[in-house]
Amino acid sequence: MRDIHIALDMMGGxxxxxxxxxxxxxxxxxxxxxxxxxxxxxxxIHTALNxxxxxxxxxxxxxxxxxxxNQDERPDLAxxxxxxxxxxxxLELVKDKQADACVSAGNTGALLAIARYVLKTLxxxxxxxxxxxxxxxxxxxxxxxxLGANIHxxxxxxxxxAVMGAVMAKEVEGIENPxxxxxxxxxxxxxxxxxLKRTADKLMQCExxxxxxxxxxxxxxxxxxxxIVCDGFVGNVALKTxxxxxKLIISKLRAMSETSFFSKIMIxxxxxxxxxxxxxxNPDHYNGASLVGLRGIxxxxxxxxxxKAFYSAIKEAITEAQxxxxxxxxxxxxxxLNAVD
Amino acid sequence: MRDIHIALDMMGGxxxxxxxxxxxxxxxxxxxxxxxxxxxxxxxIHTALNxxxxxxxxxxxxxxxxxxxNQDERPDLAxxxxxxxxxxxxLELVKDKQADACVSAGNTGALLAIARYVLKTLxxxxxxxxxxxxxxxxxxxxxxxxLGANIHxxxxxxxxxAVMGAVMAKEVEGIENPxxxxxxxxxxxxxxxxxLKRTADKLMQCExxxxxxxxxxxxxxxxxxxxIVCDGFVGNVALKTxxxxxKLIISKLRAMSETSFFSKIMIxxxxxxxxxxxxxxNPDHYNGASLVGLRGIxxxxxxxxxxKAFYSAIKEAITEAQxxxxxxxxxxxxxxLNAVD
Numbered sequence: 001m002r003d004i005h006i007a008l009d010m011m012g013g014x015x016x017x018x019x020x021x022x023x024x025x026x027x028x029x030x031x032x033x034x035x036x037x038x039x040x041x042x043x044x045i046h047t048a049l050n051x052x053x054x055x056x057x058x059x060x061x062x063x064x065x066x067x068x069x070n071q072d073e074r075p076d077l078a079x080x081x082x083x084x085x086x087x088x089x090x091l092e093l094v095k096d097k098q099a100d101a102c103v104s105a106g107n108t109g110a111l112l113a114i115a116r117y118v119l120k121t122l123x124x125x126x127x128x129x130x131x132x133x134x135x136x137x138x139x140x141x142x143x144x145x146x147l148g149a150n151i152h153x154x155x156x157x158x159x160x161x162a163v164m165g166a167v168m169a170k171e172v173e174g175i176e177n178p179x180x181x182x183x184x185x186x187x188x189x190x191x192x193x194x195x196l197k198r199t200a201d202k203l204m205q206c207e208x209x210x211x212x213x214x215x216x217x218x219x220x221x222x223x224x225x226x227x228i229v230c231d232g233f234v235g236n237v238a239l240k241t242x243x244x245x246x247k248l249i250i251s252k253l254r255a256m257s258e259t260s261f262f263s264k265i266m267i268x269x270x271x272x273x274x275x276x277x278x279x280x281x282n283p284d285h286y287n288g289a290s291l292v293g294l295r296g297i298x299x300x301x302x303x304x305x306x307x308k309a310f311y312s313a314i315k316e317a318i319t320e321a322q323x324x325x326x327x328x329x330x331x332x333x334x335x336x337l338n339a340v341d
Numbered sequence: 342m343r344d345i346h347i348a349l350d351m352m353g354g355x356x357x358x359x360x361x362x363x364x365x366x367x368x369x370x371x372x373x374x375x376x377x378x379x380x381x382x383x384x385x386i387h388t389a390l391n392x393x394x395x396x397x398x399x400x401x402x403x404x405x406x407x408x409x410x411n412q413d414e415r416p417d418l419a420x421x422x423x424x425x426x427x428x429x430x431x432l433e434l435v436k437d438k439q440a441d442a443c444v445s446a447g448n449t450g451a452l453l454a455i456a457r458y459v460l461k462t463l464x465x466x467x468x469x470x471x472x473x474x475x476x477x478x479x480x481x482x483x484x485x486x487x488l489g490a491n492i493h494x495x496x497x498x499x500x501x502x503a504v505m506g507a508v509m510a511k512e513v514e515g516i517e518n519p520x521x522x523x524x525x526x527x528x529x530x531x532x533x534x535x536x537l538k539r540t541a542d543k544l545m546q547c548e549x550x551x552x553x554x555x556x557x558x559x560x561x562x563x564x565x566x567x568x569i570v571c572d573g574f575v576g577n578v579a580l581k582t583x584x585x586x587x588k589l590i591i592s593k594l595r596a597m598s599e600t601s602f603f604s605k606i607m608i609x610x611x612x613x614x615x616x617x618x619x620x621x622x623n624p625d626h627y628n629g630a631s632l633v634g635l636r637g638i639x640x641x642x643x644x645x646x647x648x649k650a651f652y653s654a655i656k657e658a659i660t661e662a663q664x665x666x667x668x669x670x671x672x673x674x675x676x677x678l679n680a681v682d
Binding site (some may be wrong): 022123135137148151152183184193216217218219220221222230232233234236237238240241242244245246247248249251253254257263267269270272273274277319 | 573
């Protein structure tokens with residue numbers, strides 16, 4: 001196994017080194033070929049390493065960064081005013097080929113803006129997309145993209161999202177000939193906006209994509225497709241609605257548990273299982289979401305995520321680095337463009 | 342209490358008279374001022390009435406209609422080829438002022454198309470919208486629109502949706518000065534598509550609307566707003582995603598219940614409460630969704646809905662008729678347009 005180098009933004013997320021350090025230490029322990037660049041305030045990182053008896057670990061390299069992008073900072077301001085942030089540093093290590101991938105739990109908007117600025121999109125790729133896996137009824141996974149990297153949409157962009165989703169499904173999830181669907185408001189061909197129809201036409205004509213048609217919101221979890229493509233506005237609303245439903249159900253179960261002693265005991269026993277399910281349904285809490293379409297690998301862990309979630313995001317970055325996802329996307333997009341032209 | 346006349350499409354939905362007849366009988370029993378027109382195959386309706394000992398009820402009038410719009414029929418074809426459908430008949434009774442409102446559990450797309458053709462939109466209203474109530478954490482309600490009556494969107498349409506939502510919140514839900522939010526992908530003013538920003542500007546300038554800003558998908562259930570406005574594509578995806586999450590959770594709970602005898606018992610006891618919650622979250626299963634912006638009241642009950650859900654939809658139609666919702670919308674839109682001009 002070749003060595004893998006990953007740059008971590010240690011300061012991102014609500015907990016900073018408190019959650020990123022234990023994840024980093026566990027990752028180098030579990031993967032002997034893994035080297036990590038720990039980007040952030042060197043003093044805080046050293047203190048945290050020391051506390052975890054990991055100071056001087058040969059595969060953990062601290063890279064000092066003076067600035068931190070705040071969770072609520074405006075992306076454009078973070079890009080302009082924080083050239084020395086831990087997030088920027090981690091992305092620059094990827095750009096300079098010192099790292100194979102970067103992981104951050106920081107401000108999503110800022111990460112998108114800075115990643116796009118530092119790494120640039122792949123040749124022919126119009127816009128990067130945020131992609132993540134959701135569970136299905138049958139315990140399979142479905143990849144959903146775009147989850148909010150773009151607001152604007154057009155059929156060319158959606159077509160490229162489908163291609164990138166297909167590459168991720170094959171390379172990361174190991175699905176041969178993944179089934180691709182377009183999110184729409186009806187399964188019938190007659191429904192939907194014009195740009196979706198144009199995207200569907202293009203996908204149908206493309207022999208390199210296993211396009212299976214339109215899917216509706218209730219099909220996301222049904223396992224009908226391996227990849228569901230939508231624009232970033234719709235994807236973000238869908239993802240956040242799922243988060244809202246999960247919270248609503250937990251609050252209602254809590255209320256139910258107050259109705260009797262018996263209910264309290266029962267719901268108390270069931271709650272861990274239910275919480276685990278919800279954490280899977282809230283994918284960036286769980287696996288991290290990946291930013292695809294750039295000249296480098298960027299994995300976003302949730303801002304409010306635990307050390308375990310940050311560790312999962314590191315694992316995701318390792319897989320994408322091993323499978324050389326950006327190169328595969330570049331190759332596939334080129335094949336497509338030649339086929340379409 | 343003045344008499345209320347409601348036209349029911351008896352043939353719509355997956356069960357037809359089997360679910361619509363018991364609902365109609367219960368409704369006339371509960372509301373002594375209610376008269377119902379039962380539109381559909383007169384023979385099937387008479388048979389069902391007879392079976393339920395309600396033949397000859399003085400406030401149940403059978404109106405024969407030869408045709409039935411199928412659940413999967415293309416809306417444009419249903420409009421052109423089924424001029425004698427039970428759905429069309431019910432809508433025509435509203436148009437002819439014989440009925441104050443119409444209720445159907447039939448094909449949503451066909452109902453929208455035929456309702457728009459038969460009833461027409463209110464003066465100055467660009468497009469009708471489908472609106473329904475969802476529960477919040479605190480057991481309040483939030484109205485969400487548009488749920489899929491329109492695919493296209495522009496700021497003028499969204500502004501009118503906000504006005505119609507405000508009228509529904511006040512007249513049907515009894516909320517004075519309802520809080521109106523626009524669904525977006527971020528709470529910050531900087532995010533979102535251009536047409537949303539223009540809508541937000543208009544709403545902010547409008548003293549007749551209590552506009553509180555943007556809301557995200559996870560805010561839908563949080564009780565921050567009384568009305569959340571979005572375009573039909575996004576609203577439909579959000580609603581169907583909620584339906585998908587509910588199904589996923591039920592399937593996972595079932596799987597959990599297989600793990601031990603104890604789990605089976607516990608989940609068996611909790612399941613009715615959980616199902617009840619989900620039915621509330623799937624609003625058209627529960628209350629029916631209303632089509633607003635037309636010169637008449639149209640309530641849509643879910644195609645797969647029980648007799649209880651159809652009864653709820655009839656109750657919703659009664660409230661809207663009593664509060665004269667279309668007139669209120671017309672008046673409010675006129676005031677707004679004069680204020681904006």
